[in-house]
Amino acid sequence: MAVCCDLEVDVNGEESFMVDKQKIISSYSGRLSKLFGKSTGGTRTLKVIFNDFPGGAEGFELMLRFCYNNGRIDINPSNLSLLYSAAKFMEMSSDFPSTTRPNLLEQTEKSLQQIGYWTWSELLVTLKQCQDLSNSSSIVEKCMDSLIGRMALSSESSPCPSTSSQDSSGTFRVSCDSRSTESLKTCFVRGTWWFEEISGLSLSFIEMLIKAMASKKFDHGTISKFLFYYQKSKCYSTSGGEKVKTIEVVIDLLHILDWSSIPCKSLFGLLRVALSLNVSKCSRKKVENMIGSQLDQATLDNLLIPSPHGANSLYDVNLVLRFLKSFLQGGIYSIRLKKVASLMDMYIAEVAPDPSLKPSKFLALAMALPDSARDSYNEMYRAIDMYLEVNFSVVVKVAAEVLGL
Template identity: 60%
Template sequence: MEEVSCALEVDVNGEATFLVDKSILASYSGRISKLFGKSTELDSKLKVIFYDFPGGAEGFELMARFCYNNGKIQITPFNISVLHSVAHFMEMTKDSSGNGTLVEQTDNCIEEIGYWSWSELVVALKQCQILIPSAISSVLLDKCLEFTVAKMVSVCDESSSISSPDSSGFRYSCDTKSTESGKHNSSRPNWWFEDLTFLNQYLLEKLIKAMLSRKFDQLTISRFLFYYQKTRSSGANLDKKLKIMETVIDLLFLLDWNFVSCKSLFSILRVASGLKISKCSRDKLESMIGVQLDQANLDNLLIPSPPGINSLYDVNLVLRFLKLFLLGGDSWVSVTRMRKVANLIDLYMSEVAPDPSLRPSKFVALAIAVPDSGRDSYDGIYRAMDMYLEIHSKLSEEEKLKICCALNYEKLSSEACKHLSQNARFPCRTTIQALVSQQGKHMKLQCNTDKENKGKLIEKEKEQVVLYAKNLNFPAESEDLREHLQGMQWRVLELEKVCRKMQTQMAKVIKTKVTSSSSTSTTKSLPWLCS
């Protein structure tokens, strides 16, 4: 007996209602067959409501067209995502026409995805993104991502002979014209950046991981992530910006940090400061910056303090950067890199020193953060201290001494020591220590110079120490200061003894040399002796 036609009313996601022949759909859809397989001609009208139909009304219309057209439909990169998802959702594994089920037809087209052009791959990815989460269980999304990355790799490898990503000799049989064709310049490593900024955070993460698995150039990946963050954040609300920021930071963290621009990281940090990103993302961002702190400049470090802190700049943040930089140890941090960071911190200290709200403990923490071996000179630290003590004139002598303890007087230049000896802002004990240290430094220098000049240098040093001491204005009643002055006088006497002894040795050496020269004309001159 011939089956009687039965109308079926279908409500698709609340977007539209379709009136179709139940028997026609049931001949291709296993889901419809299961729902209404036992219905008879007495059921004059049936109704089904779908709340999560893939592709919405457009997807249902494509499926109905397939059924009413005797199992035939043109499958292209522009509709394959929807058709593939609909085929699995509606269990379209029945074939009453001999043309193959919709599942089979879409699967066959997916197998040829390797022949698609760049534009077709991008369109398919956009369709997959619209269909999420229904497309997640499909192999189509992973296939699209896989061949999208493969296309980028192949274009980069063949950039010398390919003018655009769409110039491949292989084309998919269902290819359609695209307005994007020919607009790319494959000679640029970022030719694909703009095309993929539409990706949401889920697809972006899958794309980056696929690129890493293919050993894609990490410098290009990092530049794309910075470009993505800047482009997608423009015009987005705060909540959206926050999600984009955290996703980009997490993905940058997966890369080799040597390929991540320090300057760009600081740009992200400034934006992130106003977004209240998660602690995990902030720690990752600070870690990436800290390990390459030597690439930063002063402007990068001048980040305003967070709300609730009175100081002008976020000194705690800089201290965290320093700690992260030094975590690698001497074997990881080269001398050159350490010196760059030391110079940077010296500049930073001079910039924050005039801040009246900066506590002495934080200032000292900055001064001692870099190991002594990392600095050739402490002149920069001294200048910063001078400015700090000028602004914070009400500090006690004890607080000033704690600050001055960060100085290495042996690495102060003669000019800095002379300035310090006459600087009333520094504690008197500090000025004496600078003089004694300078005296010791000159004595070491004298031991490495010609004996003829040593006496002159010692005499000059003696005069310099006395001159510095005369310039000091010490209170007479200070017992400590008297002891220091007596110690300096004792050192002057010791210098005089050394000078006389060296003069005697020099006279003996000269006499020996003259005697040896006169004994025979063929005898070679003896070398000068070193004491």
């Protein structure tokens, strides 16, 4: 018997569908049932416009198949997120009391319980679909949890002896017992095989995933390596505004990690990119604080950052002073402090010949560290000699002004 189509549905302006509103689709959808009530609508064809239907025409068509097949449809990882979001949007759940027909939301949730048997590719496909769906947060959370678990257990495919476990607190632990350099190298490659594939997710999903990884005590060193990989790969393929947003999100995510797990050299590279893109002051300050916390790991080349455009001096002395301030705020430890003092002596000697370096800035560098930081002032004296040799007239002028001469 032919089906009477008395309802036209415009889905997001993409496509229009002719359906039977009373006998079929309304009996499954609480949204449409409430919209039409008990009216038959006569012989006139009604029209409904959905401007925000999740999954667009594809999602609506999948939902129609469920309705026209009496609640029978193959639900799999490639369509589960679309069907779930459509069911939520159309109110096709057990909360819809006017029917005893199968409800789509319940079936998708039941299928989602099998997520432990999905392949890595199926998880990624589902997660990428969810990027364009506004009401799929529960699927996103389950997919991300499964992905994180598999990344943490990735050492199972490594040739080196390893053990992996997840304790009651949700902490993932992976150990590699082999001390062979080659085996350790292979372990590292195995442990980071997911970098490229995960990079295909949107920036907002990357942010959600990293925060979830951090909350589950995933290795912070591995997380930081991924974030630098992601930042570099995205900066090659995005425009200026998108680059800035990417850098700022990466900085925010690095900031929530254990700073000691982040390579100092990589932070300097990130800072140089951030400075060139003129990211927000808040983001720059976060990078500066992270660098300052491990300034004893820096090299002289790291510190020789050119001054901002328009400044007279060759190097950004103010930036180095901010590094020192952050370092000292973290507490003074003799061995680390002496390493920083040695680094600063080399830095001061490098910037001393700059004729544009103001005496106040030179003095600030010389006095930034406490007396206990140095066993000898020989290097400092040499730097002072170099500075006076180049800037003697300036120093004399300043002294005269101070003394009122």
